[in-house]
Structures are given as structure tokens and as C-alpha cells.
Amino acid sequence: MKNVKKITGVLMFIFMLIGGVMSAQDKVISPNQLPKTAKNFLASHFKGIAVSSAVEDREIYGVDEYKVHLNNGMKMEFDSSGNWKEVDGKHQKLPYGFIPTAIRNYSTKNFPNTYIMKIEKKRWSYKAELSNGLELEFDRNGNFKRIDD
Structure with a gap:
């Protein structure tokens, strides 16, 4: 009887696992x-x-x-609502129209011979990758925080 319960439990676990994988x-x-x-x-x-x-x-x-x-x-x-989370130019310059003004201004002022080729919007911050390879981090208001190594 114990073995039947163990087998039933294992089978239920396998079916749940398969169901989760198939639906995702x-x-x-x-x-x-x-x-x-x-x-x-x-x-x-x-x-x-x-x-x-x-x-x-x-x-x-x-x-x-x-x-x-x-x-x-x-x-x-x-x-899921259609709001951008990440835009990757694949080494091409991104159009700046959707990038927060503070981020655009900081990058063009402090790194004049570069351009933003990737930007990621997270819950509390932004990360922008420049054409010279630097990754800049900004807070959610677009204020510069640091250069990410």
C-alpha cells in the first residue's frame, strides 16, 4: 500500500511538471x-x-x-501590455525619441562621439550601452548612477 502511494505521488508530480512545461x-x-x-x-x-x-x-x-x-x-x-522593456540595436544607433531626455542628454554631453545602441528599462532603473562598450546605469528618473563594469 505504501508503494502504491509513492508511485501515485511520483506520477502526479511528473504530470504536473509536464503540464507546466507544456503550457509555458x-x-x-x-x-x-x-x-x-x-x-x-x-x-x-x-x-x-x-x-x-x-x-x-x-x-x-x-x-x-x-x-x-x-x-x-x-x-x-x-x-504583456506592450510597453518596451529592452531595445537592442545590435551595434546600430537607436532612435532617441523613446529614450528618456535625461539619459539622452547625459550620454551625448559626457560621451559626445558615441551613441546608445542598447537600452533596458527595469523596474527601478535603466541601463544604456554605448557604442564604445560602456554600460551606464540610471535611476528611474534618468539620473546617472554609475558606469557598470
Whole structure:
């Protein structure tokens, strides 16, 4: 009887594990299926650059994020509502229209011969990677904090 309970418990654990893995997966979607906020962001800041792929990253509880690749090689990540989380120019200069003004001003003033080629927005901060390889950290208001090694 003890062995039956152990086997039943192990089988239940395996089925739960398989179910969790199967429900958390990526799904290729049409760019038209992106949230309106993400579509507006792309239209405003990357006008004329076609989307080569869009992926919906699903977790057990629903959509976690969207990953978008553009034909020019740039990629970006959006949260479940379509707000940008990360934009990677893949060594190309990013359009500055969506980057907070304080971050733009600091980087152009202090590093005049460089450009921002990647930016990541976290809950309480921003991280910007410059074309010279430096990574700058800013607080959520865009105030410079430090150079990240």
C-alpha cells in the first residue's frame, strides 16, 4: 500500500511538471497581434522598418512578454501590455525619441562621439550601452548612477 502511494505521488508530480512545461512556451505571432502599445511604439520610432518576427512568450498565467525582431537586425522586448522593456540595436544607433531626455542628454554631453545602441528599462532603473562598450546605469528618473563594469 505504501508503494502504491509513492508511485501515485511520483506520477502526479511528473504530470504536473509536464503540464507546466507544456503550457509555458513561445508562440510565433503576426505583428498585427502585438498589443496596440507595441504597434504604436514600432510605428513611431521604427517607421519603415519591417518586423521579421514576433514571438509571444507565454507562461502558465498568460502572456509574459513579446519579442520582436526587425529586418535591420534590431530586436526588442515588450511586457504583456506592450510597453518596451529592452531595445537592442545590435551595434546600430537607436532612435532617441523613446529614450528618456535625461539619459539622452547625459550620454551625448559626457560621451559626445558615441551613441546608445542598447537600452533596458527595469523596474527601478535603466541601463544604456554605448557604442564604445560602456554600460551606464540610471535611476528611474534618468539620473546617472554609475558606469557598470
